[in-house]
Amino acid sequence: xxxxxxxxxxxxxxxxxxxxxxxxxxxxxxxxxxxxxxxxxxxxxxxxxxxxxxxxxxxxxxxxxxxxxxxxxxxxxxxxxxxxxxxxxxxxxxxxx
Amino acid sequence: xxxxxxxxxxxxxxxxxxxxxxxxxxxxxxxxxxxxxxxxxxxxxxxxxxxxxxxxxxxxxxxxxxxxxxxxxxxxxxxxxxxxxxxxxxxxxxxxx
Amino acid sequence: xxxxxxxxxxxxxxxxxxxxxxxxxxxxxxxxxxxxxxxxxxxxxxxxxxxxxxxxxxxxxxxxxxxxxxxxxxxxxxxxxxxxxxxxxxxxxxxxx
Amino acid sequence: xxxxxxxxxxxxxxxxxxxxxxxxxxxxxxxxxxxxxxxxxxxxxxxxxxxxxxxxxxxxxxxxxxxxxxxxxxxxxxxxxxxxxxxxxxxxxxxxx
Numbered sequence: 001x002x003x004x005x006x007x008x009x010x011x012x013x014x015x016x017x018x019x020x021x022x023x024x025x026x027x028x029x030x031x032x033x034x035x036x037x038x039x040x041x042x043x044x045x046x047x048x049x050x051x052x053x054x055x056x057x058x059x060x061x062x063x064x065x066x067x068x069x070x071x072x073x074x075x076x077x078x079x080x081x082x083x084x085x086x087x088x089x090x091x092x093x094x095x096x097x
Numbered sequence: 098x099x100x101x102x103x104x105x106x107x108x109x110x111x112x113x114x115x116x117x118x119x120x121x122x123x124x125x126x127x128x129x130x131x132x133x134x135x136x137x138x139x140x141x142x143x144x145x146x147x148x149x150x151x152x153x154x155x156x157x158x159x160x161x162x163x164x165x166x167x168x169x170x171x172x173x174x175x176x177x178x179x180x181x182x183x184x185x186x187x188x189x190x191x192x193x194x
Numbered sequence: 195x196x197x198x199x200x201x202x203x204x205x206x207x208x209x210x211x212x213x214x215x216x217x218x219x220x221x222x223x224x225x226x227x228x229x230x231x232x233x234x235x236x237x238x239x240x241x242x243x244x245x246x247x248x249x250x251x252x253x254x255x256x257x258x259x260x261x262x263x264x265x266x267x268x269x270x271x272x273x274x275x276x277x278x279x280x281x282x283x284x285x286x287x288x289x290x291x
Numbered sequence: 292x293x294x295x296x297x298x299x300x301x302x303x304x305x306x307x308x309x310x311x312x313x314x315x316x317x318x319x320x321x322x323x324x325x326x327x328x329x330x331x332x333x334x335x336x337x338x339x340x341x342x343x344x345x346x347x348x349x350x351x352x353x354x355x356x357x358x359x360x361x362x363x364x365x366x367x368x369x370x371x372x373x374x375x376x377x378x379x380x381x382x383x384x385x386x387x388x
Contacts, residue, residue, distance in 0.1 A: 007136045019127045026120040033112050039104045039161040043187040046154045050194040053147045054386060057140060062379050064136040065360075070371040073364035080361040088353050090140040095345060095386055096290065097147040151289060159282050166259075167274040170267035177264040185256050192248060192289055193387065201330045213321045220314040227306050233298045233355040237381040240348045244388040247341045251334060258330040284334040291341040 007063030018056050025049045057094050061087070104160030115153050122146045154191050158184070201257030212250050219243045251288050255281070298354030309347050316340045348385050352378070 008015050026049060032042050069087055073080025105112050123146060129139050166184055170177025202209050220243060226236050263281055267274025299306050317340060323333050360378055364371025 006133060008130065008139070009133065012130060012133075015130050016127055019123055019130065023120055023123040023127070026116055026123060030113055030116045030120070033105065033109060033116065036103060036106060036109075039157055039165060040183050040187050042105070043154060043157050043161070044190060046150055046157065047187075047190040047194040050147055050150045050154070053143055053150065054194070057143045057147070058379070058383055058386065060136055060140050060143065061382065062375075064140070065375045065379065066372060068136060069356075069360070070364045070368065070375060073361045073371060074368065077361065077365065080364060081357060084353075084356045084361060086137050088349070088356065090137050090144075091352065091382055091385075092349055093141060093144040094382075095349065097144040097151070155282070155286055155289065158285065159278075162263075162278045162282065163275060166263070167267045167271065167278060170264045170274060171271065174264065174268065177267060178260060181256075181259045181264060185252070185259065188255065188285055188288075189252055191285075192252065200327060202324065202333070203327065206324060206327075209324050210321055213317055213324065217314055217317040217321070220310055220317060224307055224310045224314070227299065227303060227310065230297060230300065230303075233351055233359060234377050234381050236299070237348060237351050237355070238384060240344055240351065241381075241384040241388040244341055244344045244348070247337055247344065248388070251337045251341070254330055254334050254337070258334070262330060280331050284331050284338075287335060287338040291338040291345070 007065075007067040008060055010063065010067075011059075015056065015059065018052065018059075022049060022052050022056070025052065054094075057097075061090065061094070064090075104162075104164035105157055107160065107164075108156075112153065112156065115149065115156075119146060119149050119153070122149065151191075154194075158187065158191070161187075201259075201261035202254055204257065204261075205253075209250065209253065212246065212253075216243060216246050216250070219246065248288075251291075255284065255288070258284075298356075298358035299351055301354065301358075302350075306347065306350065309343065309350075313340060313343050313347070316343065345385075348388075352381065352385070355381075 025045070029042065029045055029049065032045060064087060069080065069083045072083040122142070126139065126142055126146065129142060161184060166177065166180045169180040219239070223236065223239055223243065226239060258281060263274065263277045266277040316336070320333065320336055320340065323336060355378060360371065360374045363374040
């Protein structure tokens, strides 16, 4: 059981709610395209969904650093460094995405 | 009818296919969170969806510039400038998103 | 002579002023690092310079679309499309940068 | 003395070298604009400088997480959380920049 307690476990419901809203927004985007709505309006809505995804990323990263990274660092220097390296990979992907 | 021919009309099917795949990916993300998968793996997948949305944006923008902007510029100087201003707003939102 | 009239020619002074300010900011960054200022403060300043560079990019792109692209489109359909393709390459690099 | 040992102290020379190169690149950009070089070429070069600044940010963040955050977490739970909050602010600014 213990293994499945991740950083975001404490606010799993909030993350799920955000992801469900994003799923609804991508369905709305399909409707806009099917109804031949104006390109610029579709683009504005795509930017809104991208922003919502970025907010999910930052939230997950916040939980990860607050829980997994700090816990690992408190357990041992090397464990902390390993978790930091992993987090840095995710941050680099986030900056480029 | 003519009014509903936008830049992306020519590849509406491709845009819709990409958006449906993104919708599926956001459902996959919800499953990952429900199954308590590791934060970093969820983050990697969120970055992949964000990248896919950026690709949709660039595709829509490409169609918009190739069709709407060039057509408007050919119809008149002022029409071209207005469409460019509108496109610039979308590009600025895209860069910030 | 005519060949050297680009989109930004009309506000070359403004672009140069911004770039000189950015050069000064990067010198300020070196001073911060030499004086061992706190990492987070250095990072905040790097983000400010990056933002200033993005503003220069959007300004250059604005001039380019308003002048080069609209002019080319008015000269001919194919000329317009070629300039649009070139601009799209720059926009994609901007979004990824 | 101890106070001035930050995350990046260990590779201050590398950070300074990168910043000096970026300063040179912004001077090069001014030359390009003064010589009326083509907008798209200027834009490509601005994107290169922005990318170089992002690399500096990620390097500083890496040092900060590896040193300041892990050290703080090992000193105490609360100290670790405070450093994490500070780092998250910097990451959010980086993602938006």
